[in-house]
Amino acid sequence: VDEGDLDEVYRLVEPLHEADIADLLELTPSERRGLLAISLGDLMSAEVLAEVNDYVREDIIDALPASQVAGLAGQLDTDDAVAIIEDMEEEDQQAILAELDPEDRAVIEDALSYPDESAGRIMQRELVAVPEHMTVGQLIDYLRDHQELTTEFWEVFVVDPQHKPVGTCKLSWIMRSQRKVPVSEIMKHEQTLIPVDMDQEEVALRFQKYALISAAVVDGAGRLVGVITADDIVHIIQEEADEDILRLSGAGEGDINEPISDSYKARVRWLIANLGTAMVASFIIAQFGAAIETMVALAVLMPIVASIGGNAGTQTLAVTVRALATNQLTQSNTMRSIWREIRVALLIGATIAVIAGLGAGLIFENWRLASVIAVAILCNISLAGLSGVAIPVLLDRLDQDPAVSSSIFVTMITDSMGFLIFLGLAVFSGLAG
Amino acid sequence: VDEGDLDEVYRLVEPLHEADIADLLELTPSERRGLLAISLGDLMSAEVLAEVNDYVREDIIDALPASQVAGLAGQLDTDDAVAIIEDMEEEDQQAILAELDPEDRAVIEDALSYPDESAGRIMQRELVAVPEHMTVGQLIDYLRDHQELTTEFWEVFVVDPQHKPVGTCKLSWIMRSQRKVPVSEIMKHEQTLIPVDMDQEEVALRFQKYALISAAVVDGAGRLVGVITADDIVHIIQEEADEDILRLSGAGEGDINEPISDSYKARVRWLIANLGTAMVASFIIAQFGAAIETMVALAVLMPIVASIGGNAGTQTLAVTVRALATNQLTQSNTMRSIWREIRVALLIGATIAVIAGLGAGLIFENWRLASVIAVAILCNISLAGLSGVAIPVLLDRLDQDPAVSSSIFVTMITDSMGFLIFLGLAVFSGLAG
Incomplete structure (x- = not known):
């Protein structure tokens, strides 16, 4: 980067995993991060942006045009897109939101309406919910036919006509059952429901206590509105524990990338x-x-x-x-x-x-x-x-x-x-x- | 419990979730824990034992007969059973191992042969591994026909004839594909493999970095030997962060249930x-x-x-x-x-x-x-x-x-x-x- 040979940079970075590119950006001194991000071109993917530390992300977003940032945010699951946008300054936030397509914008604005660090901020809206009367066979056909559904999910939520969750089915249970079995027969009725305004620290404790991989988020009326998965919880637990160490010693945010x-x-x-x-x-x-x-x-x-x-x-x-x-x-x-x-x-x-x-x-x-x-x-x-x-x-x-x-x-x-x-x-x- | 009315205790505890029963045991003063555990009878399930704090577990295990403890350990996934047995004193360990059936014993002894806090200790052996040539349809039939397989898994590992992992398939990808598609076509080749002797703190960082839900564990020869899931990692991250806070202040283990x-x-x-x-x-x-x-x-x-x-x-x-x-x-x-x-x-x-x-x-x-x-x-x-x-x-x-x-x-x-x-x-x- 120092020598301005941006093609060479691209060639070197190309074989890396997104998380490793994010690490590379974090290790780059602040003043050169913007240039590196620009030179990465299409390697500067949405996943890389989601992965980097907050302070590092600010440097990158400042360097990239708002339209490119909006494009990247649009590709992410709602929880990751919200994580990126919530930390921006009001003015930058508006610029990005304006560039997003209306549907994504509505979803993100909805998420931002929940309090900071609440379940509503960290949940993703992409989920699979099915009615009680469906059989395993119908469910599999439904998933195969609706390619617009989210591609990564770990549980299927069974809901009543008011869209209130009545049970949950781990995918492994579904795959092990015959086609004619109704999902209501293999689902687990007891499930941990997360209220949308619950604090993320409390959510993390629930995940820990009940060893959850994913959990349904419900609004005030008990309707299913989102899902939280264990990979997000892993970050939150680390964050909350770090906060305690740093607060006990009075070191504030205590991030080594902080200005x-x-x-x-x-x-x-x-x-x-x-x-x-x-x-x-x-x-x-x-x-x-x-x-x-x-x-x-x-x-x-x-x-x-x-x-x-x-x-x-x-x-x-x-x-x-x-x-x-x-x-x-x-x-x-x-x-x-x-x-x-x-x-x-x-x-x-x-x-x-x-x-x-x-x-x-x-x-x-x-x-x-x-x-x-x-x-x-x-x-x-x-x-x-x-x-x-x-x-x-x-x-x-x-x-x-x-x-x-x-x-x-x-x-x-x-x-x-x-x-x-x-x-x-x-x-x-x-x-x- | 104080009044010796053990039937009443049983009746009160019956509707609770295992994790809540574990909490109840933790909140009970040390000297009354054994009695409470005995009075719980069949409610004192394997999951409850896995869930309680280490010090609390010692009180309970001391109160229950070795055969009952062995029975409980036998019902657990290998990672949870190992977590219970590794903390016991040598003598108690032998007593429990002797009561286990030979197959469980071999698996647990194998796990105990890996260093403390390594991937080998925290992985579970129950997993689903299939050969590359299998199609989605064959895989689903295989899962339906082999009821002895583990019931909870999140990914299927694709292995070569030497049992070395060549790719991984999330269940959601499999469910969304047509029966005739070979799994090798939808699997992801790049996957994070965890060496069996890797320190658990390093494993947790990998999960965090790559946002994993589960990951394959391989032995020195690169063969698939186990799987680690995100719900275990959640505990490890909490543990490691707690350790840092407590070590920085010189408070040792710093558990409020510690003698x-x-x-x-x-x-x-x-x-x-x-x-x-x-x-x-x-x-x-x-x-x-x-x-x-x-x-x-x-x-x-x-x-x-x-x-x-x-x-x-x-x-x-x-x-x-x-x-x-x-x-x-x-x-x-x-x-x-x-x-x-x-x-x-x-x-x-x-x-x-x-x-x-x-x-x-x-x-x-x-x-x-x-x-x-x-x-x-x-x-x-x-x-x-x-x-x-x-x-x-x-x-x-x-x-x-x-x-x-x-x-x-x-x-x-x-x-x-x-x-x-x-x-x-x-x-x-x-x-x-």
């Missing part, structure tokens, strides 16, 4: 909050200035108490946030989980307190100082365990995402209380100040 | 390592005892520098670990990513340095102190950005899991260097000591 200004904004906001909590901790230390002046060892040891507490809190927090996200921690076992974490924290606290106390005692040859640090560590780790489980649970009850702000609160508690307990005990025990 | 002693061991090990790094930081502070004695404000402010650096490092670390895990960060864009993180860190560092410097200057009315904290924060955040990307990349190159130990190293650097830079600058600038 620097976006990364800057997300992260600096978090660090400013962190600066605020650190200043609270500093304010507490400042109250003990006199004690530190008489005994510098306090300043030397105090970061240990805060740091150990912070880390113990993060451990409990990570466990709790994941248990909440995967629906393992619910109303009925909250008290048990809190009690469990307190017991773990007491055990850990006692162990670390003994090690740190012995170490401090031997180094400073001051056993009163050693006792103070041991007690402070035990208290702070216990507090870390309690807040590490209670804060995310509380945020979850208040319908806040526990991954977003828990760690700010937990760190504030373990830092401030760590300093307060340690320095307070030092003064109270007559050690200093 | 307390296991949680204790995993977490205390991490906190002892953390105690070591905190002591290194304390040792550095101790070298500046004289400076702190002359100016207590240093002790008040120094935790801010370390804390902000630690958090900035964690942000970069989270982004890098996820990019490595999802194969977005590879050899070819490493230098670009490091350079990107350094630029982000410089921008963030400058912002936080100005805010903290202004704050310190106004509160302490000492602008030399303000300059020292500003420069220290800028340096420490830059260092955090650099180490947050470089350390996990380095560990990855050395074939170590970057999620496991990166954060210990990064925190050590940001803590120790934070104190060293801040206190060192204070002395060097003639502010104190």
